[in-house]
Amino acid sequence: MxxxxxxxxxxxxxxxxxxxxxxxxxxxxxxxxxxxxxxxxxxxxxxxxxxxxxxxxxxxxxxxxxxxxxxxxxxxxxxxxxxxxxxxxxGESDGSEVATGIVPDAATCPKCLAEVLNPADRRHNYAFANCTHCGPRLSILRHIPYDRASTSMAVFPMCEECRVEYRNPEDRRFHAQPIACPDCGPRLWFETSGCETVSGDPVAIAADRLRAGEILAIKGLGGFQIAVDAGNEMAVEELRRRKRRPDKPLALMARDLHQIRSYCHLSNEEEDLLESSAAPILLLQRHGEQLAHSIACGHDRLGFMLPNTPLHHLLLGQLDRPIVLTSGNLSESPQETVNDQARRRLKVIVDGFLLHDREIVNRLDDSVLRLDGSGPTVLRRARGLAPAPIHLSQEFADAPKVLAMGGELKSAFCLLNGRNAVLSQHIGDLEDAATFADYKKMLRLYCDLYQFCPQIISVDCHPQYLSTAYGKALAKEFGAELDHVQHHHAHMAACLAEQQDPAIRDDPAFGLILDGLGWGEDGTVWGGEILKGDLSGFNRLGHFHPVPLPGGNAAVREPWRNLAAHLHTAFGPGYLGRLHGTRLRDALQAKPLKPLDRMIERSVNASLSSSAGRLFDSVAAALGIGFDCQSYEGQAAMLLEALARPHMQTEQGYPYHVSTPLPVVISFQALWMALIGDLKSGVSAGRIAARFHLGLIDGLVSALEQSGARSADRIVLSGGVFQNAILRDGVTSRLKASGHEVRNQTLVPANDGGLALGQAVVAAARHFTR
Incomplete structure (x- = not known):
C-alpha cells in the first residue's frame, strides 16, 4: 500500500x-x-x-x-x-516564537478527585493533586511553551514515583507540569491571624473553626479567598462589617449539586455549567431562606460554585453547610496572592489562614455566569475561562497585531494576533491605584508570555480613562499606531467578533447598546444607543433622550440625583408639584434640590447623557430602592430587576414616546406620568418595577423598527444593562418573533469586561479598509 x-x-x-x-x-x-x-x-x-x-x-x-x-x-x-x-x-518542546494559546485553569477532574478521596491511594487527602485534564495553568505560568520549568512548580523537584508517571505516555499525568504528591509537592498548613502555626490536619482545623463562626483566609488557585459559614448570620454580618462590604451579594461554595438544590432551583443546563472544567460562580434562582439572610439581601438569585481544587473538595467534605467564599482583599483592592502580604493586609478581616507554599504567579478571580432564556451570559470572565483565545473569522487571518486597552471599570485588555484574540482575565476598576498597578503588570506579563509587540494600540475615546492614557504612552514606547474607538461601537463589535461575524465590509448590522456611561462622538455622554454599522464604522440612528448628570460621578453613586434630573427634564423646574400625595415628594424635598436644579439649568457639572443605566437608577430611586446611594455598581438596577420578576406575567408596560425622523429619540415624560400616577394610587413597588421593564422592552423594539430595522436584519444586543435578564430575554424574544436575527454575547461579558475585544477588532477592521 x-x-x-x-x-x-x-x-x-x-x-x-x-x-x-x-x-x-x-x-x-x-x-x-x-x-x-x-x-x-x-x-x-x-x-x-x-x-x-x-x-x-x-x-x-x-x-x-x-x-x-x-x-x-x-x-x-x-x-x-x-x-x-x-x-x-x-519530541522535546521547541521554544520558537509564541503564537499558541494558554489553557485556562481547570477544576479537579473526577479521576483526581477519586484518588484524593481513596484512603488506599498515595494522594489520599492531598490538596494539590492534578493531571493533564485538570489543575492550575495560567495561575502558575511564567512563560510559554508550557513546561514545568516555566511554572511556579519548578521549585518542587519530582519524587521518583511522580517522575515515572510524568515520563509514561500511557499515564494521564504524562507531562502534567504541576504534577505533585505529598512526598514532593506543595504543602499545606494552618496559622492564626497572629502568624502562629497550629499543629494537626490543616483542613480539619479550618473546618472546625468555620463551624465555630470564625472568618478564615484560604489561599486558593488564583488568589486568596475569605470564607465563613453561610448559615451563620452573625458571622456573615461580621464579615461584611470587617470587609466594609455592606450590601454587595456574597458568593457561595457548596459541596455538591445535591447541596445546592437545597437552596436553589437547578436545570440540567445549569448543572452542566457548574460541573464544567471552568467551575464558575453561577447565579441561580433561590428558594427558601435557610442560609444567612444577609448573603444577598433583596436579591432573588444566589451565586453558587462547586469546589474547583482538591483543597476545596476536602474542606467542603468536612462541612454540613455551604460557605461564603469571597475575594480575599480589602475593599476595592486587588485579590491578595502572596502569603506575607495576605498576612499583613487581611489580618484585620480574618481570624486565621489556610496557607500553602505554591506561588500564585497570575491573579485570577472567579468567573461569574448566568443562564438566561437566550443562553449563557458571562458576567465576569476570569478563572476557568481566561485566557482562552476568542477565535475570529477568516477575515482576520492577516490582521496586524493589536493591543486593546479596555475601559476604566471591569477592566481587561486584549491581544489580537491574526484570528486569535486573547482577552485577559477580569482585573478590576482602574480608579483604584493598586488595581491599576496590577493592570499594568498583567499587561506586561501577557506581552512577555506571548512575545507580543503591537503594531496598533486601540483605546477608548474618553479623554480621562487611565487605560487610554496608558495606551498613549505604550504607543510611543512600541512605536505603534494609536487608534481611538468609540465606546458603544466597541460593545457592538465585541458581540459580532465573538460569533465570528464577518461584518468587516458592506455588511452592516443594527446594534442596541445599553450601558451606564460612554464618551459620545458629539461630546455628550452616551448610554442608550441604536447604531447601524460594521466592524470598521457606524452611524447613530437613535438614542435615549439626553438627561443631565448633576454632579458627574456623584450622580452614579446617588440615584436620587438621576431621579431629580429625569423629573426636571420631563416636567421642568416645577416637577415637585406633580408628586403631591406621594412619599417621594418628601424624600426629594429633604435633598439639596435648589443647587442641583441650578446645576441642571446652567449646565454646570451636569453633562447631558443618554445613559440607560441612569434611567434604571432613577426608577429604582422613585421606588425607594437605593434612593440615597449605591454601595456597589448596579445595585439599584439589580434590586429593581429582582423586584419586578414575580410580576412580569401579569402586568402591562408603561408608555414611551419614540420621535422620528432619524435619529429616533426615546423620551420618558409618558413613563413618568404613568409611574407617578401608580405611586399615588398605591400600586405595589413590584408591579411598578414590572411595568417599567415591560414598557422599556416595548419602547426599544418600537425604536429599532422606526430606525429602519426590518425582518431578517441582524440586531446586536450589548452593553452592561443587558446583564438584566428580564431585558435581555424580553427584547430577544420580541425581536425573534418579528423575524430578526438576534446576537447576544455568550463568550465575553456584555459589560465593559468585553470592551477590549471590540476595540481590537475595530482597529484591525479599520486597517483593512484604509
Missing amino acids: TQIGKRVRVKGLVQGVGFRPFVWKLAQDLPISGYVLNDGRGVLIEVCGPSDTIGMFLDRLQEDAPVLARIDQIELTEISGDLYSGGFQI
Whole structure:
C-alpha cells in the first residue's frame, strides 16, 4: 500500500491538556510512524504510513481530542523525501516564537478527585493533586511553551514515583507540569491571624473553626479567598462589617449539586455549567431562606460554585453547610496572592489562614455566569475561562497585531494576533491605584508570555480613562499606531467578533447598546444607543433622550440625583408639584434640590447623557430602592430587576414616546406620568418595577423598527444593562418573533469586561479598509 507523509500543524488550546500523549497513543493504535512536539505555535506532528491509515489518524485527531483541548485550525503539508519507519516519538518542546494559546485553569477532574478521596491511594487527602485534564495553568505560568520549568512548580523537584508517571505516555499525568504528591509537592498548613502555626490536619482545623463562626483566609488557585459559614448570620454580618462590604451579594461554595438544590432551583443546563472544567460562580434562582439572610439581601438569585481544587473538595467534605467564599482583599483592592502580604493586609478581616507554599504567579478571580432564556451570559470572565483565545473569522487571518486597552471599570485588555484574540482575565476598576498597578503588570506579563509587540494600540475615546492614557504612552514606547474607538461601537463589535461575524465590509448590522456611561462622538455622554454599522464604522440612528448628570460621578453613586434630573427634564423646574400625595415628594424635598436644579439649568457639572443605566437608577430611586446611594455598581438596577420578576406575567408596560425622523429619540415624560400616577394610587413597588421593564422592552423594539430595522436584519444586543435578564430575554424574544436575527454575547461579558475585544477588532477592521 502507498506510504505517505504529512506534516500536521495543530493550532488552538493544545498545550498542557495531554495532547501529545493523546497523539502518541493514537499513533500506537493505528500504527503509524513519526513524532509530535510542542512549539510556540501549538503542536507540530509529522506522520508516515499507509494513506488510508493517515486519513483515519487525521479524523480521530479532531474527533477524540482531550477534553480540555480546543482545535481551532489544522494545517497539512506533504512530506517529501525519506519517510520515517522507526515508530512514533514524543519530541522535546521547541521554544520558537509564541503564537499558541494558554489553557485556562481547570477544576479537579473526577479521576483526581477519586484518588484524593481513596484512603488506599498515595494522594489520599492531598490538596494539590492534578493531571493533564485538570489543575492550575495560567495561575502558575511564567512563560510559554508550557513546561514545568516555566511554572511556579519548578521549585518542587519530582519524587521518583511522580517522575515515572510524568515520563509514561500511557499515564494521564504524562507531562502534567504541576504534577505533585505529598512526598514532593506543595504543602499545606494552618496559622492564626497572629502568624502562629497550629499543629494537626490543616483542613480539619479550618473546618472546625468555620463551624465555630470564625472568618478564615484560604489561599486558593488564583488568589486568596475569605470564607465563613453561610448559615451563620452573625458571622456573615461580621464579615461584611470587617470587609466594609455592606450590601454587595456574597458568593457561595457548596459541596455538591445535591447541596445546592437545597437552596436553589437547578436545570440540567445549569448543572452542566457548574460541573464544567471552568467551575464558575453561577447565579441561580433561590428558594427558601435557610442560609444567612444577609448573603444577598433583596436579591432573588444566589451565586453558587462547586469546589474547583482538591483543597476545596476536602474542606467542603468536612462541612454540613455551604460557605461564603469571597475575594480575599480589602475593599476595592486587588485579590491578595502572596502569603506575607495576605498576612499583613487581611489580618484585620480574618481570624486565621489556610496557607500553602505554591506561588500564585497570575491573579485570577472567579468567573461569574448566568443562564438566561437566550443562553449563557458571562458576567465576569476570569478563572476557568481566561485566557482562552476568542477565535475570529477568516477575515482576520492577516490582521496586524493589536493591543486593546479596555475601559476604566471591569477592566481587561486584549491581544489580537491574526484570528486569535486573547482577552485577559477580569482585573478590576482602574480608579483604584493598586488595581491599576496590577493592570499594568498583567499587561506586561501577557506581552512577555506571548512575545507580543503591537503594531496598533486601540483605546477608548474618553479623554480621562487611565487605560487610554496608558495606551498613549505604550504607543510611543512600541512605536505603534494609536487608534481611538468609540465606546458603544466597541460593545457592538465585541458581540459580532465573538460569533465570528464577518461584518468587516458592506455588511452592516443594527446594534442596541445599553450601558451606564460612554464618551459620545458629539461630546455628550452616551448610554442608550441604536447604531447601524460594521466592524470598521457606524452611524447613530437613535438614542435615549439626553438627561443631565448633576454632579458627574456623584450622580452614579446617588440615584436620587438621576431621579431629580429625569423629573426636571420631563416636567421642568416645577416637577415637585406633580408628586403631591406621594412619599417621594418628601424624600426629594429633604435633598439639596435648589443647587442641583441650578446645576441642571446652567449646565454646570451636569453633562447631558443618554445613559440607560441612569434611567434604571432613577426608577429604582422613585421606588425607594437605593434612593440615597449605591454601595456597589448596579445595585439599584439589580434590586429593581429582582423586584419586578414575580410580576412580569401579569402586568402591562408603561408608555414611551419614540420621535422620528432619524435619529429616533426615546423620551420618558409618558413613563413618568404613568409611574407617578401608580405611586399615588398605591400600586405595589413590584408591579411598578414590572411595568417599567415591560414598557422599556416595548419602547426599544418600537425604536429599532422606526430606525429602519426590518425582518431578517441582524440586531446586536450589548452593553452592561443587558446583564438584566428580564431585558435581555424580553427584547430577544420580541425581536425573534418579528423575524430578526438576534446576537447576544455568550463568550465575553456584555459589560465593559468585553470592551477590549471590540476595540481590537475595530482597529484591525479599520486597517483593512484604509
